[in-house]
Amino acid sequence: MGRFIGLDVHRDFSEVAIADRGRARSAGRVATTPEELALFAQCLAPDDRVVAEATGNALAIARIIEPHVAEVVLAHAKRVRAISHARIKTDKVDARVLADLLAADLIPRVRIGDERVRALRRLVSRRRGLVKRRSQVKNEISAVLHRNLKRQPPATDLFGVRGRAWLAVQELPLDERLTVDGCLRHLDFLGEELAQIDRLIAAEALATTDVRRLMTIPGIDVTTAVTLVAVIGDVSRFPSARHLVGYLGLHPRVRQSGNEPARHGRLSKEGSAVARHVLVEAAWVATRSPGPLRAFAARVGARRGRHTAAVAVARKL
Secondary structure (H helix, E strand, C coil): CCCEEEEEECCCEEEEEEECCCCCEEEEEEECCHHHHHHHHHCCCCCCEEEEECCCCHHHHHHHHHHHCCEEEEECHHHHHHHHCCCCCCHHHHHHHHHHHHHCCCCCECCCCCHHHHHHHHHHHHHHHHHHHHHHHHHHHHHHHHHCCCCCCCCCCCCCHHHHHHHHCCCCCHHHHHHHHHHHHHHHHHHHHHHHHHHHHHHHHHHCHHHHHHCCCCCCCHHHHHHHHHHHCCHHHCCCHHHHHHHCCCCEEEECCCCCCCEEEEECCCCCHHHHHHHHHHHHHHHCCCCHHHHHHHHHHHHHCHHHHHHHHHHHC
16 A cells, blocks of 8 residues: 655645655655656655645646656645644645545545646636736726716727727826826737737637537637636536536535525635636626527526526526
């Protein structure tokens, strides 16, 4: 029987703990560099099993250690904390807790997916970050206009050709003018970055059958479809639609004890926030298109309101 090794991973080092026929013991630190990790991996036995929380650099560490051991497990950090109940939290304690949980086969695992899926996730995450920054820059320009008592622009799109022409002739203090001009240059840069990512997403859509199939659903465009493929990966790993809904955090929290009836609360919001975001956006589009989803949204909206109906449509999608 091999040993169970816990790694509490940080940017510069990993704290090591080993569980071997009993409770785990601390076993020092290893520097988080490829060379030091390779030396550490060579000291492990082929039947050892290693666990680390799924943080930013954990996957790269796992790839170095994997060839030398029986298994490397990446643990769901939030669920590990819920299980462990440790009163004292230090790097050594965290590593020992991981080793003990692995020995007891209580580690909640994170599914990583293949390299293509991981690359898609990084692409989708970067796109979402760029869109958020673009919204922040637009809001900064709107705040300048609000501070200086400027009326609503005549153009529908403040950041289109007519809107920018209107912005250029507005009388503003020097510092505010510098802010507006800088924000417009930033918007141009973000637009170019988004265009590059959208070209990659379009290429992925053409090459992937699942993406093209998802785009036949009302409300789901190419960006939403690629996002869902990136987040879900192999959909056959979910036994039912309810499991997929739970994975995406679109199910309500439930509280029930004793003979009391179950109480349903807000959404759990576990899993990918970007997937929930694009699904709710798709739901708003679907509710405006003729069909069963629109009728379903109308029934729910009459009882619970439009926003609740949109979430219900996202769950159905």
